Amino acid sequence: MKKLVQDFEVLQRKELNDEHFVLDVKALEPLPEIHPGQFVNVLVKDSNTTFLRRPLSIHFVDYERNTISLYIKKIGDGTKKLGELKEGDTLNIVYPLGNQYSIPNNANTLLVGGGCGVAPLLYLAKHLKEAGNNVTTLLGVRSEKDAVELDAYKEYGNILVTTEDGSFGEKGYPTQHSVLEKEKFDYVFTCGPEPMMKAVAAYSAQKNIPCEVSLENTMACGFGACLCCVTETTEGNKCTCTEGPVFNINDLKW
C-alpha cells in the first residue's frame, strides 16, 4: 500500500471532555483504502517543544465525506496545539501507516479499550460488524465524564463501560468486568495502557482466545526508517510502525 504525505483540511474539532477531542480532517484527494488499526503521523505547527510528528490512531474513516477522524488526548504542547486547530486550518499527514487488525467472520468478538487507546476501536467495530461478527466493545475510563461516544459504538454492537470511581457502568478496570466470565468470545482485540493490554492478553491466553494488541511505542518516522519503535518479538526486534502496531500476543514476549 502506497504511503502518502498530504495536506488535509480541518473540518471540525469536537471536544469530548476537558482532555479528549476528535479532529475530523478532509483529504483534498480521494482517500486510499484505510484499514482498522492503521495510524497517521501528523505535523504539529507552532510548538517549540514539538520537533517530531505525532503518531495518532485512525479513529474513523468516512469515505463519503472523504474524512479521517483522529481521537486525541491533550498530553503535551504538541497535542494541545492540535486541540487549537480550527475549521479551515491545514494539517500535514503521513499515512496510511502500519498493519491492521485481523477481521474474522461470523465470530463473537470483544474489543477492550482504555484511556486514549480506544482510538482505533470504533473503526474496527465497524469493519467487524460488516464482516458479520457480533461486536462487544468494553471501554475502561476513570469516571462518567470520560465515557464518551457511546452511541457511535452502539451502531456496531454492544457497548459496556467500567469506571474506576464507579460513577458509570461497572466499577473497576475493564478486565474486572462481569461480561468476561459471562460470555464466551472467539476473538479479543485491545488497545490502551500496557498494563491493561497485558491483563487482557493474560485473560485471552487463559481462555485460549486469539488476541491482538495495538502498541503505542514512541517513534520518529512511522515508516520503518528510524528503527526506534521496536518491540521484542519471538522473531527478534520488530518495528511497531511497519510490522505493527497490531501484534498477536503469541508473537510478543509478554
Added chain:
Amino acid sequence: MVNLGVKLKDLSLKNPVMTASGTFGFGEEFEDFIDLSNLGGIIVKGTTRHHREGNPYPRMAETPSGMLNAVGLQNKGVENFCKEIYPRIKHYDTNILVNVSGSVIEDYVETAAMINELEHIPAIELNISCPNVKEGGMAFGTSCASAASVVKAVREVYKKHLMVKLSPNVTDITEIAKAVEAEGADSVSLINTLLGMAIDAETRKPLLSTVTGGLSGPAVKPVALRMVWQVFNAVNIPIVGLGGIMNAKDAIEFILAGATAIQIGTANFIDPQVTEKVVVGIEDYMKRHNVQDINDLIGALPIQ
C-alpha cells in the same frame, strides 16, 4: 542551467544532496515519497560483519529542536545485505554507499572486503563514530591512533571511494581528520551524533534504555557547521557535511563552510520528501544569487 554536480575525488554526484545513514533505511522506505534518482547519493543503514539486534526499547527521546537515539546498529549483517538487500536496490540511479561499522578491526575489514565486490556500490562510509555500541564504534573515532589503524586496515582491502565518518565527541576533530587523511581516506563526513542524555523528572528515570544516546537535529547544527569549517581548513580531501540540515538554506551554509556535499538525516523523519526539496532549493538559491556552478560556493566563506 546551473551546475549542481560535485565530485568527491573520483566519485561524481549529480547534486550535493545525500542521505545520512540510519535515517533512510535502504532507500526503499522512501520510494513512495520521492524519486531516489533525484538525489546525489544515499547512504544506507549501518552494516556490521554479524547480525545485531540493537539496543532494547526505548531507543529514542525527543529533545528541544532535536532527538536522541540509541538504536545501536540494528542490522542483519553484511552477508544478508549482499544476498537479500543489494539485489533489490542496486538498480537505483544514484550513488549507493554502505555505512560500515564494527566492534573490532577484523570486522570492519571483512565487511569492507565483501562490499568491495558489489559492482553498484561505488563507496563506503566507514563509521568510526557510532556512540551507541558498547564495543568499537565511537571508540575508534575518538583517538588518532585507533582511527588511523582502522582506516589503514580497511584501505588495504577496500579499493573504491573510502569515506570516513567522524565523531564530534572529541577534543579536536581536525586531528582525527588529518589522521584518517594520512591513512588514505578519500573523504570525510561529519558530524555523527553528539553524545547526550535525557531524564524524565517525574519518573526519575532515563528516557533511553542505554541512558546515553546520540543527539541529532537542528540542535547540533551550529556545532556541526563549526567542525566542518575547522576540518575544511585542516585537510585537503573533500568534506561531506551533516548535522541538523532541515532545508536548502542549511545545506548552503554547510557548503559555504567547506562541504562539497551534504547529508540529510533527522529531517527525513519529519518530512520524507525533504531531500528532493533541498535539491530544488539549492538550485533556486543559485539562480537567485546568480551562481552558475555549485562548486563556486564550496568553502566560499570570506574570513577577514
